[in-house]
Amino acid sequence: MLTDYHAHLEKGTLTIDYLTKFVETAKQKGIEEFGISEHAYHFYETKNIVSKPWMEERRYYAMDDYVNLFKKAEKLDLDVRMSIEMDYTPCRHEEMESFISSYPFDYVIGSVHWVDDFGIDLAEFRKEWDRRDLYETYRAYYDQIITLAQSNLFDIVGHIDLVKIFNHVPKDEEFLMEQYERVTDALKNSKTCVEISSAGLRKPVGRLYPEPELLSLCYKKGIPIVLSSDAHEPHQVGENYEASIELAKKTGYTTLMTFKDGERKEVELG
Template sequence: MYTDYHNHLEKGTLTLDYLSQFVEEAKRKNVNHFGISEHAYHFYETENILSNPWVNQRRWYNMGEYVDLFKQAEKHGMDVKMSIEMDYTPGKHAEMRDFISNYKFDYVIGSIHWVEDFGIDLAEYRHLWDERDTLTVYRKYFDQVVTLAESNLFDIVGHLDLVKIFKYKPDNRDFLLEQYDRATNALSNSKTCVEISTAGLRKPVGELYPDPDLLKMCYEKDIPIVLSSDAHVPRDVGADYDKAVDLAKSVGYSKLMTFEQGERKSIPL
């Protein structure tokens, strides 16, 4: 039994037909706990949380139609959880809390895609990596991981070391381990689970998220995990799960966390 809690409809439509393609792929790959977590910045209701020229051009939906899609799915017997992937935004804890509390999400993913005004994982911003000090970007990124965890607003932190996406990595391994240590210390004191995401295998870095050393720290500090694919098209649901399971077991994990209407329950891996 697998989970896949991090998936997006943004390349298609908010329709039952398109959603069903994801649900059917999940069934085919033995993903028994499946959810959609659309990017929060696509919704007009999040304008007061994250606003910049890049995201403002991509504000397409309202939450009413999103919630209605899951009501339709339930009527048609589809087993799919409703979630959201929020860009963790420093200084906006109250606004994020208000937004989350307004909807009956099964779980909420918090992710970091922005370090100040730098979209660290966006193709349009990739060239800017050469103009920045990698150590500084990493430190500021993990600063946000710490405060994300301390906020205790999220059930899952998405792609924990996304900052490595374009293969820009510090040469100083001790520095990197220091960032991992403080991030996992904060996560261990929160309700936040970590996802093992196969999305990195489809990105320039060509690696799972998180790094094995980072995941080992998570295990040693009793931080629960889920499996996710971060699929943006149906065929990527549950992609490369053999590699994700191997990584999880290699550091000692034997359980996954599941979610339903905010309630959590562990299942065997």
């Protein structure tokens, strides 16, 4: 079986017609389990969790409309899971838990895109990389991944080493392995799976998330995986999955996790 649990409608509309394009592409790519995980910051209902000027310019959805879209999809026999990608926000665990429990998500992705007010993966902030200490940024980023895992609020951690997106990578391999060890120790004691995301191949770094060394530690510590594309357009669903599957199998993985109604099930990796 193949999954793609990380996809976004944000470049289009919350309509059945647009959603159907994603679902049809998933079927064409042989993906049996497909889900939409819209960015939580787009919704008015998450303003009490995280609010930054960049986000407020992009906060234009209501959760009722989102939930109703999936109800329509179910009536039309469109096989699609409903999820959300939450910007993990330290010190907002109660607010995040309240939001997550208020809606019938099949699963929830937690991701780190911000280190304080630094949007690490945003083109608008790219010059900020030259102004900051690389090692401090990495340590602060992985500190958040650790507390994300410890919160046990999320089923999947999104693009776990997103911090490398613009190819700013510490040369000190010992430092990197220290971060990988810390984060996998936290994940092995949580319910959180790791996604192998092909999105990194279309980003400046040109590499899968996560790095092989990080994924190897995940495997050794029994941390489950899913496959994802982080598609922002229909044609990106299942993109570059050959590389993701090869990495998973080379690492030793033979199974994936699937999700429905908040419950997870282990299946054979296709």
